[in-house]
Amino acid sequence: MSTPSGAVGSVEPTAPRPRSHRRPPSGRDTFLKRSGKFFTGTLLRTLAQGVLFVLLAREMSIDTYGLFVGVTALVAVVSPFASAGAPSLIFQSYAEAPGEWARHLTRGLVLTVVFGVGATVLVSAAGVAIWGSEVSALDMLCLAAADLVAWRLIEAVAASVQARGKVFVASVIPALLHVFRLVGALVLAAADEPISLRNWALTALAVSVVVCLLTTWYGLRGGGGGSWSVGPALSQARSGLLFAVGLSAQTVYNDIDKVMLSRIGTTEAAAIYAAAYRVVDFAYTPARSMSAVAYPRFFEVGREGPRAALGLARRLLPRFLMFSVPSSLLLVAMAWTMPLIFGPEYEAATLALQGLSAILVLKSIHYLAADALSGSRLQGRRTVCQIAVGVVNAGLNVWLIPAYGWQGAVVSSLLCDALLGILLWGCLVIALRRHPHRDAVVEPAAVPDRERV
Numbered sequence: 001m002s003t004p005s006g007a008v009g010s011v012e013p014t015a016p017r018p019r020s021h022r023r024p025p026s027g028r029d030t031f032l033k034r035s036g037k038f039f040t041g042t043l044l045r046t047l048a049q050g051v052l053f054v055l056l057a058r059e060m061s062i063d064t065y066g067l068f069v070g071v072t073a074l075v076a077v078v079s080p081f082a083s084a085g086a087p088s089l090i091f092q093s094y095a096e097a098p099g100e101w102a103r104h105l106t107r108g109l110v111l112t113v114v115f116g117v118g119a120t121v122l123v124s125a126a127g128v129a130i131w132g133s134e135v136s137a138l139d140m141l142c143l144a145a146a147d148l149v150a151w152r153l154i155e156a157v158a159a160s161v162q163a164r165g166k167v168f169v170a171s172v173i174p175a176l177l178h179v180f181r182l183v184g185a186l187v188l189a190a191a192d193e194p195i196s197l198r199n200w201a202l203t204a205l206a207v208s209v210v211v212c213l214l215t216t217w218y219g220l221r222g223g224g225g226g227s228w229s230v231g232p233a234l235s236q237a238r239s240g241l242l243f244a245v246g247l248s249a250q251t252v253y254n255d256i257d258k259v260m261l262s263r264i265g266t267t268e269a270a271a272i273y274a275a276a277y278r279v280v281d282f283a284y285t286p287a288r289s290m291s292a293v294a295y296p297r298f299f300e301v302g303r304e305g306p307r308a309a310l311g312l313a314r315r316l317l318p319r320f321l322m323f324s325v326p327s328s329l330l331l332v333a334m335a336w337t338m339p340l341i342f343g344p345e346y347e348a349a350t351l352a353l354q355g356l357s358a359i360l361v362l363k364s365i366h367y368l369a370a371d372a373l374s375g376s377r378l379q380g381r382r383t384v385c386q387i388a389v390g391v392v393n394a395g396l397n398v399w400l401i402p403a404y405g406w407q408g409a410v411v412s413s414l415l416c417d418a419l420l421g422i423l424l425w426g427c428l429v430i431a432l433r434r435h436p437h438r439d440a441v442v443e444p445a446a447v448p449d450r451e452r453v
Contacts, residue, residue, distance in 0.1 A: 034167050039289035041171025046285045048178035053278050055185050057271065057342050059195040066267025067134055068197055069274040071127055073258035075147050078123050082116040082148035083108070085243025087159035088374065089236055094163035095299040105160040105219060107236060112156050115244075116149035123148065130263060135197065142201035150208035151177060157219035163296055171289070173218075177211045243374070245383050256390070257409040260397045265405050268345075273406040275342050276352035280359055283331055286323040287364050290316070291371065298375025306431040309372035313428075320364035331357035348406070355410040362417035369424035378431055385423040389416050 057065050086108035093104040124140035154177055162170030184203040188195045258277075261270035294316055301308040331353055338349040373382040393416040400408025 035286075035290045035293045037168040038171040038293050039286060041168060041173075041175045042285055042289045042292070044172065045175035045178050046282050048175060048182045050278065050282050052178065052182045052185055053275075054341060055182070055189060056195060056200065057275060057346075059185075059189045060197075060200075061194055062271050062345050063267045064194070064197055066262050066269075066271040066274075067131065068200070069270050070131070070259050070262030070267070071135060071140065071143055071197075072147070073255040073262075073274075074127055074130070075123055075144050076255045077259070078119050079148055079152065080244040081241075082119040083112040083152040083156060083240075083244070084115045084236075085240030086111045086152070086156045088243040088379075089240045090156065090159045091163055091296045092299050094160075095296070095303070098163075101160060101164055102220070104163075105156065108156040108160070109153060109216065111236065111240060112152045113149065116145075116152050119148045120144040130259075139197050139201045142205040146201075146204045146208040150205075150212040153212050154215045157215050160219055162292070167293060171292070173215055176215070177208060180207045180211055183207075243379060243383075245387065256394055257397050257401070257412060260394075260401055261406060261409055264398070265401045265409075269406045269409075272346055272349045273352055273409050275338065275346050275349045276356050279338070279353055280331065280356045283327045283357075284324070284360055284363060286327075287320050287360070287367075290319060290323075291367055294368075295371055295375075298371045300375075302372070302375030302377060306372065306376040306378065306428060309376045310428055310432065312375075313368040313372040317365070317368055320368065321361065324360040324364040328357045328360040331360070352406055352410060355407075356413065358414060359417055362414070362421055366417065366421035366424050369421065369428050372428055373424065373431075376431065378427070381427045381431070382424065385420060385427060388423065389420045392416055392419065 056068065060068065089111075090104050090108050094101055097104075120141065123144045124137060127135055127140040127144075128137050154174060158170045158173040161173060181204055184207045185195070185200070188199055188203060258270055258274050261273055294312070298309055298312060301312050335350045335353040335357075338353055339345075339347045342349060370382050370386075373379065393412055396412035396415065397409060400412055402408075404411070
């Protein structure tokens, strides 16, 4: 493993210079190249999700689809707890001991199984309590298990593969699940009848289990089996739950509005809002790819403290805005195509998409600050900010959705994303005052020479 940056002057003149101190002219190109590799898989995943989203919207009745959106949003809110922060733990552990990657991965898988099964039971009971006879326990169990167990195991494997430098493969692994789910949906759509919630729930679970088993086998190859003991895995649960709580709070302000729209609003409003939000999510794909590539790097430079992580975030911010600002303007200009894509019932989604387009810029700003805090081992501060914004978002939704429907949800999302950016960057700046200055050389594009794919 290369010597950490920031140790300038600690190397004998005759010794080889640590790799982290070199400033290769192609460094930034390397970062963009790795981002491009990750973008390939992420784009495949996002396209599969987008086509699946449109297909289900057209093949389900709008009420059934609105209910489905609410259920999946509820699952998404608790999904970070299903893995107890295993992907972030894998990145952090690998930065400290890369040679023990198999042990890091198996611990993450054990955590995911234990917490995923528990989360599946709890969210299924909550779903039946929220929607009553509108959704059955079997439907909830299938949809929850597909995302809270199978999908989270796949995510943990992808994190391990990415930590080992296989960027392209790591991006393709999650995409496979969504591609095969799309194939399953196409089979259901071939029938004459509309797709029911039951049929889709069973199909999603079956496909997810098959892909999960194949992915897990691939991820463990060459690792010597690792350690499958529950005790050592659970010993990381406390640290992992800090990541999980923060991610769950992040999911709350991203998805709780869809749950609340389907419950205290209307299922039609939930479907309209979800359609617009899905398009925004698709447009964020380039920035998401760069974020995924940079995330492990934050843990590496973060060992030097928040100043080094802030340096990385500041250097990356222009690249994120280079994608998000034009994409936001493009969404506003092309929003008129929403009813052409989703159907005439989604005419109102045009205004919803125009209102939500600014989220692309806001996400680019606050995700970098959040990852800088995590990499600096200040996850607790990130978590507190995200919880606070999640609470504010829920409160605004309770006030705005009954009165204004999906328009209220749009306003709440914009306000909360802006507030989150202010809080996270504020925490990062405050942390600098408590961290002694180090003349560390931080090169955001210089990635350790791991195996490249």
